[in-house]
Each structure stands twice: as structure tokens, then as C-alpha cells.
Amino acid sequence: MPGKANVAALSDLATPWSLRVVATLGVAEQMAGGIEEVGELATKTGSDAESLARVLRHLVGQGVFEEPGEGRFRLNEAARVLLEPGPLRGFDLDGHGGRIAGAWSGLLSAVRTGKPTYETVYGRPFWEDLEANPQLAASYDSLMGYEGAGVPDPDVLLHDDWSSVRRVVDVGGGTGGMLAEILKAHPHVQGTLVDLPRTVERSGEIFEAAGVADRVQVSGQSFFDPLPPGGDVYLLARVLLDWSDEPATQLLRGCAEAAAPNGRVVVVGGVSAGAAASRAGLLLMVLNGGRTRNFTQFTAMAAAAGLKVTASGENARGRFVVEATPQS
Numbered sequence: 001m002p003g004k005a006n007v008a009a010l011s012d013l014a015t016p017w018s019l020r021v022v023a024t025l026g027v028a029e030q031m032a033g034g035i036e037e038v039g040e041l042a043t044k045t046g047s048d049a050e051s052l053a054r055v056l057r058h059l060v061g062q063g064v065f066e067e068p069g070e071g072r073f074r075l076n077e078a079a080r081v082l083l084e085p086g087p088l089r090g091f092d093l094d095g096h097g098g099r100i101a102g103a104w105s106g107l108l109s110a111v112r113t114g115k116p117t118y119e120t121v122y123g124r125p126f127w128e129d130l131e132a133n134p135q136l137a138a139s140y141d142s143l144m145g146y147e148g149a150g151v152p153d154p155d156v157l158l159h160d161d162w163s164s165v166r167r168v169v170d171v172g173g174g175t176g177g178m179l180a181e182i183l184k185a186h187p188h189v190q191g192t193l194v195d196l197p198r199t200v201e202r203s204g205e206i207f208e209a210a211g212v213a214d215r216v217q218v219s220g221q222s223f224f225d226p227l228p229p230g231g232d233v234y235l236l237a238r239v240l241l242d243w244s245d246e247p248a249t250q251l252l253r254g255c256a257e258a259a260a261p262n263g264r265v266v267v268v269g270g271v272s273a274g275a276a277a278s279r280a281g282l283l284l285m286v287l288n289g290g291r292t293r294n295f296t297q298f299t300a301m302a303a304a305a306g307l308k309v310t311a312s313g314e315n316a317r318g319r320f321v322v323e324a325t326p327q328s
């Protein structure tokens with residue numbers, strides 16, 4: 001149990017917001033380029049010098065950045081993390097990160113009503129908001145891709161039995177990073193990327209760069225519409241968790257129908273062996289009504305969708321994977 005002092009520290013909003021502000025302004029990048037004086041940092045980042053200094057000084061007090069002399073700030077080890085690709089890219093308040101940060105203000109309402117509150121905060125449900133804001137959608141897509149999520153783990157089959165797989169259909173595969181890694185690792189495999197039209201539009205250069213473009217088909221569509229048939233593997237990577245039980249079951253049913261009779265459905269992300277992960281689940285509660293699920297909950301949902309779980313466990317990198325086949 002946290003003591004009194006911990007609760008005060010844990011509930012502090014100044015630090016998370018300050019980190020997002022410096023990330024949005026690109027302050028760390030300027031420092032990496034050799035600029036230390038706060039006036040110059042402010043000019044380069046389009047900000048007010050005194051206000052920027054106050055934010056940086058707060059962060060210095062929290063162990064992020066150093067102030068070696070009055071009004072001079074520089075990177076330390078903790079601050080250098082802001083330069084790395086990865087989830088911290090999601091701190092950009094001008095992009096998807098800003099939407100996420102603001103959406104947390106709906107947590108109280110989500111708890112009171114049991115419904116996602118993104119719409120209350122921004123006027124439209126989560127997916128509609130992305131549809132209506134192309135820049136936001138691009139920022140979301142890039143965070144889901146290499147820039148935010150890093151190089152995906154292509155090890156999505158538990159028993160490494162790729163020899164019988166001819167086609168992988170990556171359902172909700174974003175801009176194609178995961179499919180590109182799978183096809184690179186398995187040169188005999190063909191791939192189909194299914195995602196919304198605006199998202200698959202961005203996949204071309206990723207497949208070209210990976211040297212797999214000649215083995216990919218792309219289907220810009222809703223994954224709630226009939227899926228391309230004929231795949232051996234229908235992959236749902238970090239997708240099911242975005243949806244409440246009814247649409248998630250519908251999505252699984254669509255995969256089961258397309259995979260029948262001999263294909264399988266593989267789920268990575270959002271299902272865990274034991275208790276469902278809490279932090280990601282909380283955000284989903286606010287954003288879109290999605291949820292993480294434990295194995296028992298997933299198995300029941302799969303059965304309702306006409307799927308039988310055939311294998312589950314951790315892959316070589318410790319990610320929990322579930323495989324299911326259409327019930328005959």
C-alpha cells in the first residue's frame with residue numbers, strides 16, 4: 001500500500017504534462033543539437049523562454065534534464081529517452097498523444113456510466129474522430145507502426161509450423177509493419193493486409209522497403225465486412241482489445257468464416273493467461289469501450305464466434321498467443 005507521501009507523488013499532474021510539453025516542442029532534439037541556453041531553446045521551439053525555463057526546472061527537480069548554470073539546460077540519461085523512437089512518441093500533444101492525454105479527463109464519467117467517454121470530451125466517438133481528422137489518423141497510424149511501437153515481433157505462431165502456411169491475412173494490420181516482418185522471415189508466405197482504406201494507403205512504402213511488396217495484397221475495408229477468404233492464418237494483433245464483447249465477437253466470427261474450413265485465427269495482444277492487464281485496459285475503457293481479456297473470457301467469446309481454441313502460451317519473446325480453428 002502506498003503511504004501518504006506516495007499518494008501525493010503519484011497524483012501529481014505537473015510532471016506528466018511537463019514531459020508531454022517538452023516532447024511536443026522537441027526540446028530534447030534541440031539540446032541534442034547542442035543548444036543549451038533557454039532563450040535559444042525557446043526561439044527554436046516557438047515558445048516563451050520564461051515559461052519553458054519553469055517547465056524545464058520542474059523536470060530537473062524530477063531527475064529529467066540538468067541545469068548546469070542559470071538558464072542553461074541539457075540532456076541527462078533520463079531525458080535522452082525522449083529522443084528514442086517508441087511509445088514516448090505518443091507524448092506529442094499536437095498529435096494522437098494530445099487526444100489520449102485529454103481523454104483521461106473522462107475517466108470519472110466512464111466509471112460512473114460504464115461507457116467510453118471519448119465522445120463526451122471530443123464530440124465524436126474515437127474511431128469517428130480519427131476518420132474526421134486525417135492528421136490525427138496519420139499520427140495514430142504512425143504510433144501503431146514502427147515509429148511508436150518499434151519493430152514488431154513476427155513470431156506469431158506458437159509451434160513455429162510455418163511450412164504449411166501459404167497466406168497470412170493480417171486483420172487490422174495497420175500500415176503493414178507486422179506483415180512485412182512476417183513475410184521477411186518466411187519467404188514462401190504471401191500476405192493480405194486488411195485495414196481501413198486511409199491506413200492501408202500508407203502501407204506501400206513499408207512493403208517496398210521490406211522488399212516484400214510483390215507478395216502482398218491489400219484490402220482497404222472495414223474488418224466487420226466479409227474478410228478475404230483463403231488465408232491459412234488470420235492474425236488479430238492488438239486488435240480485439242479495442243472492442244467491447246459484441247463487436248469483438250463479430251470480428252472473431254468474420255475471421256472464423258473466412259478461415260473455414262482449414263485456416264486458423266491467431267490472436268496476439270489483449271489476451272493474457274491470468275488476470276487481464278490493467279493499465280491498457282483502463283485507457284480503452286475511456287477511449288473506445290475496449291478491454292483486455294483473460295484466457296477464460298477469450299475462450300468463451302471464441303466459442304460464441306464459432307472458434308475452438310487449439311493452442312495458447314507465450315512465444316519466444318514472452319508474448320501470450322492464442323490459436324483457434326473454426327468449429328466444424
Ligand SMILES: C[S@@+](CC[C@H](N)C(=O)[O-])C[C@H]1O[C@@H](n2cnc3c(N)ncnc32)[C@H](O)[C@@H]1O
Pocket residue numbers: 127144145149171172173174175178194195196199221222223224236237238239242
Ligand atoms: C491498435 S491498432 C493495431 C495495428 C496492428 N495490428 C499492430 O499490431 O500494430 C488497431 C488497428 O485496427 C484498425 N481498425 C479499426 N477499426 C477498423 C475497422 N472497422 N476496419 C478495419 N480496421 C480497423 C485501425 O486502423 C488500426 O490499424
